[in-house]
Amino acid sequence: MSLFEELQQLLAPDRVTRNQTILEQHSKDESWHEPCVPDVVVYPINTNEVSEIVKLADKYNTVIVPFGLGSSLEGSIIPYHKGITIDFSYMNKILEVREEDFLVRVQPGVTRLQLNKELKKHGLFFSVDPGADATLGGMTATNASGTTSVKYGVMRDQVRDLEVVLADGSIIHTGNLAAKSSSGYHLNGLFVGSEGTLGCFTELTLKVYGIPEYIMAARASFESINHAVDAVTAILQAGIPVARVELVDEKSIKQINLFSETDYQEVPTIFLEFHGNEAGLKQDVDFMREIVEDFHCKSMEFETETASRNRLWEARHHTAYAFIHGFPGKKQMTTDVCLPISELAEAIKDARDAIEGTGLPGGIVGHVGDSNFHTLLMIDVHHPEDIEKASLVNQRIVNYALAKGGTCTGEHGVGIGKQKYQEKEHGEAIHVLRKIKSAFDPGGVLNPGKVVTEVSEKSL
Amino acid sequence: MSLFEELQQLLAPDRVTRNQTILEQHSKDESWHEPCVPDVVVYPINTNEVSEIVKLADKYNTVIVPFGLGSSLEGSIIPYHKGITIDFSYMNKILEVREEDFLVRVQPGVTRLQLNKELKKHGLFFSVDPGADATLGGMTATNASGTTSVKYGVMRDQVRDLEVVLADGSIIHTGNLAAKSSSGYHLNGLFVGSEGTLGCFTELTLKVYGIPEYIMAARASFESINHAVDAVTAILQAGIPVARVELVDEKSIKQINLFSETDYQEVPTIFLEFHGNEAGLKQDVDFMREIVEDFHCKSMEFETETASRNRLWEARHHTAYAFIHGFPGKKQMTTDVCLPISELAEAIKDARDAIEGTGLPGGIVGHVGDSNFHTLLMIDVHHPEDIEKASLVNQRIVNYALAKGGTCTGEHGVGIGKQKYQEKEHGEAIHVLRKIKSAFDPGGVLNPGKVVTEVSEKSL
Incomplete structure (x- = not known):
């Protein structure tokens, strides 16, 4: 039997495909990186199937690439080594909402908006919000973040447990349901951001939050981008607990207005949001207003209604698409x-x-x-x-x-786009990163060529 | 030359000792676990010395155990395999306070109270507060936490970068100064909680916080411990942002009163603290008061003055010592x-x-x-x-x-005391933990027998 036939036998014939259109859909992400089609795309429906697919890849000396929705920005899911792309679309169930524990258990194909729609019924929300309506599996794979991480943290901060299929097909859990643990090495942290190079996620237990009692959003516009950035720095220094604080330059505001049909003033702008109780927020906002005045704030508009707040953040989330559309x-x-x-x-x-x-x-x-x-x-x-x-x-x-002590990627991941900066950023630690990859995936079955490779450009 | 002579030559004769009293000081921590003296205790003053010590251990086929102040509670620093104990007492400098960035760079022998004394001058504080005045190196090694982690997170959440000496003597950095990163695998998270089994920390970059504008502490006493716990659960469910919330049962209150000369009512008690602005806190506290009344709260005392608040938390921090003293x-x-x-x-x-x-x-x-x-x-x-x-x-x-989906250790670490629960807690992932240990320390030089071992009790 061929690999294709074995896959068909393992899954169902309609969940294993070499259809050219589907292969092409899995050949690219939302970046500029060159596409490459996989040999075959499979759609598992449970953990055991994923485990068997990985074993088959090993048996046939080919590779696997896990795929969510293809919204990555650094080519993380482009299968340059061909092989099997595992599409998690059919593993998109919300398995459990533990309201009292502020936890949810989901399959990796669930998207962030899908989850938030369900959580709203429970008075809860999931905080991490990249621009795209990405899958939670993909967001975990790249350690995604977004507008709310200044208050709620990044993807890595939300993960309590992952069910992971390893390179040999074995299935492990990386954590537990407790808020903290000092038991064993911190596998959650290691797998979050590993871009499918250490294992495939098949189930995720994530932290969620109560919808705040009171939310206030604001737009502050400035004469120059420097004033805007200085104002933000001053707000943070003053310890005002912002839930979101986003800079959008005048060119981006222009694209946003064109795409989202808003009429925001086309000047450097800070979008802000505050979460808390009414009395506390008023005091915070008054303090913030005093601060921004010192930085030549031209105007400040508040959005207290849910609809206008949602429009504001939707516009911000669509900035990248606004440019693409434009x-x-x-x-x-x-x-x-x-x-x-x-x-x-x-x-x-x-x-x-x-x-x-x-x-x-x-x-x-x-x-x-x-x-x-x-x-x-x-x-x-x-x-x-x-x-x-x-x-x-x-x-x-x-x-x-x-x-200046920073990082080449705050939230998009390494993929192939940030590959060439890895040695420079990590120094001697690059050898440790490679050692980890070798320990977890000695045969190079799991999304090869991403995050770490043996060869990389020394001189930049 | 012998190992002892080589160590003397590498360091200075007065920083290498086999004095019996000093060996005994390094034979035990604050737990009940059986003591064991090391062969020799060394006091390096910089990273290169630590690197050379590790290389010598390897050369002489012996082992090393890093030692802070010996305040661990699971035997993490007891040198059951003898060898070299590296005492970090002389590496106790605060190297840099980056006020604007809310970051500090310290050596591993700095203690939490030493750091907070310095930070106070800058209007800053370091949040993690185990009972002991432990070293920050030790706290990082066990992923310590304390009374404030409900708001500020555990030790792992504070670590931006570690300088680490690996088993082969090489020196790496595990992170950077940025608030978040998706570059490479998350080495910070892996090393925090590794109890000296993957490397020795020689420098730490940690997150610090602005001292809150307004702080309010309270003691709420209850008829029964069940009512107290139910009240806490209700406060958390209601989304009231507590900075600290500690349960102390009546027997512990009794020991606290004896040891700290307080006169707290000897009934199950919740110690609480709120950080924020004045208006917000008042609204939170009013809401909290309503909630605890539903759970038969007998009385509630507020401590707004700094001195009485400090007394309250000092008493709480000394609970373990209060029992030992008693x-x-x-x-x-x-x-x-x-x-x-x-x-x-x-x-x-x-x-x-x-x-x-x-x-x-x-x-x-x-x-x-x-x-x-x-x-x-x-x-x-x-x-x-x-x-x-x-x-x-x-x-x-x-x-x-x-x-119930929990962990055997929330903050003390595995050491040897929680060793026997590792297989049960981690399941198949135990093999991954062992693989990591082998990849980092193939010769078993680094604090052997802690966190993971090849042999462990299967049946509990």
Whole structure:
């Protein structure tokens, strides 16, 4: 029997496909990285099937790539070594809501909006919110974050337990249901962000939160991006507990207005949100207002109604799509550095200079509460000079961040796009990262070529 | 040359010792576990010396055990394989306070009170507060926590970067200064809680916090421990953002009163603290007051003055010592389970039954905001029946927690005391833990016999 036949026997014929359209759907993510089709796409419905698929990959000396919705931004799910792409679409059940324990147990194919729709019935919400309506399995694989991590933390902070299929097909649990543990090595943390290179997630137990009693959102607009960043730094220094604080530059606001039909003033803007009780929030907001006035805040608009708040955050979440929509035929290259807050203002200044030097359309948005910002550059992948220019911008921004104690990727992951910065960022620890990969996946079956590889560019 | 001579040459003669008194000081921690002296104790003053010591251990086919202040509770630092104990007392410098970034860089021998004394000058504090004035290196090694983790998180949440000497003497950094990162595998998380079995920490970069604008502490006393636990559960369910919430049973209050010269009512009590702005806190406290009344709260006392608040928390931190002081000649055996909050009330009921059955003196205290509780049992280690009784209590409490999705250790670590529960707790993942240990320390040089071993009791 061939691998294809064995897979068909293991699953059902309609859950194993070589249909060209489907292969192409699994050949790319939302990035500019070159597509590559897998040999076959499979749709398991349970953990045992995933385990058997991994064993078959090993038997036939091929590889597997786990696939959520393909919304990654660094090529994490592109199967450059071909093989089997495991699509988790059919493993999309919310298995348990433990309301009292603020925990949910889900399959990896559940998306964040799907989960939040269910949680709302219980007065709960899941906090991590990347721009895309990604799957929770994919978000765990890249240690995703978003606008709320300044208060609630990143994906890694939400994971209590993972069920994982390892390279040999064995099935483990990485954690438990307790709020903390000092037992054994911290496997949760190790698997979150491993991009399918150490195992395949088949079940996730995640922390959720009560919907806050009172929520207030605001937009503050500034004369310059520097004033805006300085205002954010001052707000954080003052210890005002923001739940969200997002920077959007004037070019991004313009694209947002075009795409989301909003009429926000096209100047550098901070989107903010506060969660708490009414009395506490009023005091926080008054304090915040005093601070931003020192930084030439032009105007401040509050959104207390749920509908206008939702519109605000939906507009923010769609910024990347707003650019893609605004420049048909072009692809987006996104930078993703994160660095200490004291270095943020200068880093953003340098990034703006870098972008403006290229003449490429693009903007800057940032989860500035975490000192993580993105430049969104629109490029024509058929024009090598566009790729070259954007790559140089990426390199300059990454090198700047690394020199200041930062990281090349705050939330998008390494994939292949940030591969070449790994040695520079991790130094001697790169050998430890490789040792871990070898210990978990000696045969190189699991998403090879991602996160760590044996070969990488020494000189940047 | 002998190992001893080589060590003397490497360091200075006065920083290498076989003095019997000093060996004995390094033979034990604060637990009941049997002491064992090392062959030699060394006091390095920098990272390179630590690296060379590890290389010498390997050369002479002996082992190393890193040692902070010996305040561990599970025998983590007892050198049962003899060898070299590395005492970090001389590596106790606060290297940098990055006020704007809410970060500090310290050597591993700095203690939490030493750090907080320095941070106070900057309007900052370090949040993690185990009972002992432990070293930050030791707290990182066991993933310590304490009364504030319900709001600020555990030790693992504070670590941004570690400088680590590995088994081969090489020196790595595990992280960076950014608030979040998706680059490479999460080495910070892996090393925190590794109890010296994967490497020796030589420098730590930790997150610190601004001292809150307003702090309010309270003691609420209840008719029964069940009412107290139910009240805490209700407070957490209601989403009231407590900074601390500690359960202390009537027997522990009695010991506290004797030791700390307080006159707290000797009934089951909840110690609480709230951090925030004045208006917000008042609203939270009013809401909390309404809730506790539903659970037969007998009285509630507020401590707003700094001195009385400090007395309250000092008394709480000294609970374990209060018992030790109260029962001269006896040792303490402490349990440390953590489980989902929905299971806490029943777990504490069962633990009380277990203790009372033994007739041993002891009490229950708990970081109930995390659903982590301790039973403190006083035993005479010369009476095998005391050890047997206490072991059975530990076993019953651990088995209860594991059956409910909890962990055998919430914050004290595995050491040797929780070794025998590792297979039961981690299931198939135990093989992964062993694989990690082998990948990092193939020669078994680093604190052997702790966290994971090849042999462990299958039947409990």
